[in-house]
Amino acid sequence: xxxxxxxxxxxxxxxxxxxxxxxxxxxxxxxxxxxxxxxxxxxxxxxxxxxxxxxxxxxxxxxxxxxxxxxxxxxxxxxxxxxxxxxxxxxxxxxxxxxxxxxxxxxxxxxxxxxxxxxxxxxxxxxxxxxxxxxxxxxxxxxxxxxxxxxxxxxxxxxxxxxxxxxxxxxxxxxxxxxxxxxxxxxxxxxxxxxxxxxxxxxxxxxxxxxxxxxxxxxxxxxxxxxxxxxxxxxxxxxxxxxxxxxxxxxxxxxxxxxxxxxxxxxxxxxxxxxxxxxxxxxxxxxxxxxxxxxxxxxxxxxxxxxxxxxxxxxxxxxxxxxxxxxxxxxxxxxxxxxxxxxxxxxxxxxxxxxxxxxxxxxxxxxxxxxxxxxxxxxxxxxxxxxxxxxxxxxxxxxxxxxxxxxxxxxxxxxxxxxxxxxxxxxxxxxxxxxxxxxxxxxxxxxxxxxxxxxxxxxxxxxxxxxxxxxxxxxxxxxxxxxxxxxxxxxxxxxxxxxxxxxxxxxxxxxxxxxxxxxxxxxxxxxxxxxxxxxxxxxxxxxx
Numbered sequence: 105x106x107x108x109x110x111x112x113x114x115x116x117x118x119x120x121x122x123x124x125x126x127x128x129x130x131x132x133x134x135x136x137x138x139x140x141x142x143x144x145x146x147x148x149x150x151x152x153x154x155x156x157x158x159x160x161x162x163x164x165x166x167x168x169x170x171x172x173x174x175x176x177x178x179x180x181x182x183x184x185x186x187x188x189x190x191x192x193x194x195x196x197x198x199x200x201x202x203x204x205x206x207x208x209x210x211x212x213x214x215x216x217x218x219x220x221x222x223x224x225x226x227x228x229x230x231x232x233x234x235x236x237x238x239x240x241x242x243x244x245x246x247x248x249x250x251x252x253x254x255x256x257x258x259x260x261x262x263x264x265x266x267x268x269x270x271x272x273x274x275x276x277x278x279x280x281x282x283x284x285x286x287x288x289x290x291x292x293x294x295x296x297x298x299x300x301x302x303x304x305x306x307x308x309x310x311x312x313x314x315x316x317x318x319x320x321x322x323x324x325x326x327x328x329x330x331x332x333x334x335x336x337x338x339x340x341x342x343x344x345x346x347x348x349x350x351x352x353x354x355x356x357x358x359x360x361x362x363x364x365x366x367x368x369x370x371x372x373x374x375x376x377x378x379x380x381x382x383x384x385x386x387x388x389x390x391x392x393x394x395x396x397x398x399x400x401x402x403x404x405x406x407x408x409x410x411x412x413x414x415x416x417x418x419x420x421x422x423x424x425x426x427x428x429x430x431x432x433x434x435x436x437x438x439x440x441x442x443x444x445x446x447x448x449x450x451x452x453x454x455x456x457x458x459x460x461x462x463x464x465x466x467x468x469x470x471x472x473x474x475x476x477x478x479x480x481x482x483x484x485x486x487x488x489x490x491x492x493x494x495x496x497x498x499x500x501x502x503x504x505x506x507x508x509x510x511x512x513x514x515x516x517x518x519x520x521x522x523x524x525x526x527x528x529x530x531x532x533x534x535x536x537x538x539x540x541x542x543x544x545x546x547x548x549x550x551x552x553x554x555x556x557x558x559x560x561x562x563x564x565x566x567x568x569x570x571x572x573x574x575x576x577x578x579x580x581x582x583x584x585x586x587x588x589x590x591x592x593x594x595x596x597x598x599x600x601x602x603x604x605x606x607x608x609x610x611x612x613x614x615x616x617x618x619x620x621x622x623x624x625x626x627x628x629x630x631x632x633x634x635x636x637x638x639x640x641x642x643x644x645x646x647x648x
Contacts, residue, residue, distance in 0.1 A: 109151055109154055109155050111640075112147050112148075112150060112151040112154075113147070113148060113151055115147055116144040116145075116147035116148050116151070117144070119140055119143050119144045119147065120140060120141055120144035122140065123136055123137055123139065123140015123141060123143070123144070124137060124140065124141075126140070210250075211250050211251070211254060211303065212303065212307075212459075213459075214307065214459075215250075215251070215254075215303060215306075215307045216254060218307055218310045218311060218314070219251060219254050219255060219256045221314055222256055222257055222310070222314070223255065223257065225314070227257065227287060227288070227289075228257045228258070228259050229256075229257065229258050229259070229285055229286070229287050229310065229313060230259050230261075230285070230286040230287070231248070231258050231259065231260040231261065231283060231284070231285055231286075232261055232263060232275065232283070232284040232286070233248075233260060233261065233262045233263065233283045233284075234263050234264075234265045234272060234275070234277055234280065234281065234282045234283070234284075235262065235263075235264065235265075235280070235281050236264070236265060236266060236280035236281060237280070237281055240281045240301065241262070241281075243301055244283060244301045247301060247302070247303060247306060248260065248306065250303070251306065265277060265280055266280075279299045281299060282297055282298070282299050283297070283298050283299075283301070283306075283309075284296070284297050285297075285298075285309045285310060285312070285313050286313065287313040287314065289313070289314070289315075289316050292316070294312065294313040294314075294315070295313065296308075296309035296310075296312035296313050296351075297309070308349065311351070312349075312351045315351050318351050318352060318353050319352055319353070319370040319371070319594050319596075320352070320353045320355065320366070320368050320369050320370050320371075321347060321352050321353065321354050321355070321369075321370065321371045321372075321373060321590070321594075322355050322356065322357035322365065322366070322369045322371070322372050322373070323340070323354070323355070323356055323357065323372075323373045323374075323375055324356075324357050324358075324359060324372065324373070324374050324375075324377070325356050325357065325358055326358045326359070326360060326361075327374075327377035327378060327379045327380070327381060328376075328377055328378025328379055329374065329375045329376055329377050329378075330375045330376045330569065330572075330573055332344055332354065332356055334574070335574065336574065337573060337574055337575035338570070338573050338574070338575065339573065339574050340375060340572065340573060340574070341574055342574045342577050342583075343572050343577060343583065343586060343587075346583065346587065347587075347590065352590075352594075357369070357372065359381075359384075359385040359388050359389075360382070360384070360385065363388070364388055364391075365388050365389065365391065365392035365397065367395065369392060369397055370397060370398065370594055371397060371398040371399070371400065371590065371593050371594055372389060372392055372397065372398070372399050372400070373399075373400045373402075373590075374399075374400065374401045374402065374403075374412070375402050375569060375572065376402055376403065376404050376407075376569025376570065376573075377403065377407070377409060377412070377569075378404075378407060380408060380409045380410060380411045380412060381409070381411050381412045381415075382411065383411055386411055386412065386414070386415040389415060390415060390418075393419075393534065393561050393563070394534040394559070394561075395534075395559060396534065396559030396560055396561070398561075398562045398563070398564075398593030398594060398595075399562075399563045399564075399593070400563075400564045400565075400566070400589060400590070400593055401416065401563070401564070401565045401566070402565075402566040402568065402569040402571070402572065403423055403474065403565075403566075403567065403568075403569055404472050404474075404568070404569040404570065405426070405427045405428070405472050405473055405474035405504060405567070405568075406427060406472070406504055406505070406506055406507045406509070406510070407506075408425075408505050408506060409423070416563070416565060417479055417482070418482060418483050418484055419482060419484050419486045419488075419530045419532070419561065419563050420478060420479045420480070420482035420484065420486040420487075420488040420530050421476060421477070421478065421479065421488060421528045421530050421563065421565045422476065422477040422478075422479055423474055423475075423476055423477075423565065423567060424474055424475045424476065424477055424567075425474070425502075425503060425504055425505050426474050426475055426500050426501060426502050426503070426504050427443075427472075427473070427474060427500070427501045427504040427510060428445040428470075428473040428474065428475060428494060428498050428499070428500055428501075428524055428526065428567070429442050429443055429444070429445070429498070429499050429501065430442050430444055430445075430446070430497065430498065430499070431497055431498075431499055431521075434497060440469065441471075443471060443472055444469055444470065444471050444473075445469075445470045445471075445473040445494050445498050445524075445526060445567075445568070446467050446468075446469060446470075446494060446495045446497065446498065447467060447468040447469075447470055447492050447493065447494050447495070447526055447527075448466065448467045448468075448494070448495045449492070449493035449494070449495070449523060450466075450491065450492055450493075451489060451490070451491040451492070453489075454489055454491040454529055454592075455588070455591075455592050456491055456527075456529060456564065456585070456588045456589050456592045457491045457492055457527075457585070457588070459584070459588065460492075460581070460584075460585065466581060467495070467581065468492070468571065468581045468582055468585055469571070469576065469581075469582065470526060470566075470567070470568035470570070470571040470576075470582075471568060471570040471571065471576065472568060472569065472570050473494075473526055473567045473568040473571075474504070474526075474567040474568075475500065475524040475525055475526055475567055476490065476525050476526060476527065476528045476565055476566075476567050477525075477528075478490055478525075478528065484532055484534075484561070485532055486530040486531065486532035486561065486563075487530070487531050487532060488528055488529070488530045489528065489529045489530075490525035490527070490528050491527050491528065491529050492525065492526055492527035492585075493523045493524060493525045493526065494523055494524045494525075494526060495523070496521070496522060496523050497521075498521070498522075498523070498524060499519060499520070499521055500519070500520040500521070500522070500524055501514060501518055501519060502518045502519075502520060503518055526566065526567040526568065527564070527565070527566050527567070527589075528564070528565045529562075529563070529564050529592070530561070530562070530563040530564075530565075531560065531561065531562055531563075532560070532561050533559065533560055533561060534559050534560075534561050560595075562592065562593050562595070563593075564589045564592065564593055566589075571585075571586070572586040
């Protein structure tokens with residue numbers, strides 16, 4: 105072998121290793137890997153061609169078999185290098201160290217659950233990432249890396265719509281920075297698109313493609329409720345768009361006109377009626393509950409709804425006749441107004457509020473609020489939880505049935521200070537009244553009511569009708585609480601909304617690509633420098 109050519113095979117191995125690592129570190133540049141391996145192969149061929157006489161002589165000698173053994177060793181070394189390259193490219197080598205106090209760069213629990221759902225389906229979600237802006241692209245890469253580091257099975261392809269306009273046209277892009285999530289679910293293609301990039305947006309996009317069938321939500325009308333498509337401060341347009349973005353079908357329902365709740369309805373929402381429901385309407389709602397449908401009731405203080413309250417009392421919930429307000433000397437009344445309740449005490453066990461309970465200094469502002477009560481001996485044997493309560497600075501004005509009850513001077517015996525529940529969750533199973541009564545007698549000593557047969561009933565009651573309106577959901581806490589309640593009622597606990605976090609980067613990311621580059625630097629490039637230097641020194645000594 106010619107000593108001056110021995111650097112070529114080592115250079116070949118080095119080129120192949122670097123190209124593999126670089127391809128993982130920079131997945132958008134697809135030619136690096138293949139170009140590097142072709143270059144490595146070309147170097148091997150060049151080495152053989154330049155030293156062909158010595159190769160022929162080596163195999164012609166008696167010790168050819170020893171030379172062949174050495175060749176096998178070289179080939180095994182290359183195979184080991186290739187194996188290391190493949191193994192280190194697996195996502196399990198991704199590491200993300202979150203250095204923020206609030207865990208701003210750690211995936212929320214619900215995001216981790218969604219990743220688990222992908223794994224259960226043994227499906228691969230195709231992600232087409234179109235980016236014109238490199239800074240936005242980097243932001244998305246950082247976020248999506250959190251998902252792949254947790255084992256999310258995502259096939260990500262980065263595409264420049266300017267360089268590949270045909271692809272952009274085929275996908276009907278309306279924005280230069282768009283990410284499309286695709287999944288074949290039971291033979292039906294599901295798709296979700298996002299143009300703004302946050303953990304919440306990515307997780308909700310995954311939620312959409314994982315859902316097999318959209319669920320239907322009906323908002324009642326005919327009693328002065330907030331307009332479903334209303335864009336003014338009292339409308340519900342913002343939340344309607346959010347619900348539709350989460351792959352729910354949102355419709356209106358006039359109970360007296362329809363004379364029934366459609367059997368396809370998964371949830372009925374009553375959003376701030378100005379007039380009470382009729383008895384016939386509450387019967388229709390009760391039939392809906394017995395079929396296993398969900399019900400969410402949001403009422404306004406100072407609006408009497410005795411018939412609607414009578415329905416809820418059967419299921420263990422009652423709206424109180426009161427009004428919750430801020431203390432007059434509270435400085436927040438200057439910019440909030442006194443007719444607001446600050447809700448800051450959340451149940452850490454309920455799926456609706458546990459995300460809020462885990463956050464410090466989180467408060468939901470509820471205008472025009474009345475408190476809710478639990479009726480322990482309800483006829484439906486429902487289990488009731490008071491999941492959200494006000495801060496202790498709130499004043500309760502008792503015996504308020506209309507606006508006339510808060511005019512003039514209010515006597516001190518009607519004033520109470522403390523913490524008051526404003527949100528209740530009731531769960532149980534639908535049974536015939538006779539069966540429920542018999543079960544109650546049989547299990548009267550049990551700590552929790554026993555329920556047999558029937559379908560599950562879920563009800564959420566909120567003492568504020570305005571907390572989910574356009575004006576209120578500008579505060580993200582209100583929006584998230586509303587969406588969490590909707591997800592719970594639809595039995596979509598895995599799809600609960602993700603609270604936004606501070607996007608300030610304070611992480612130390614060691615991804616598969618960067619870890620491979622680090623491995624190359626420490627294990628290959630650094631030693632190769634010394635090896636190459638040693639070979640050059642040896643060649644010069646021999647030539648001398």
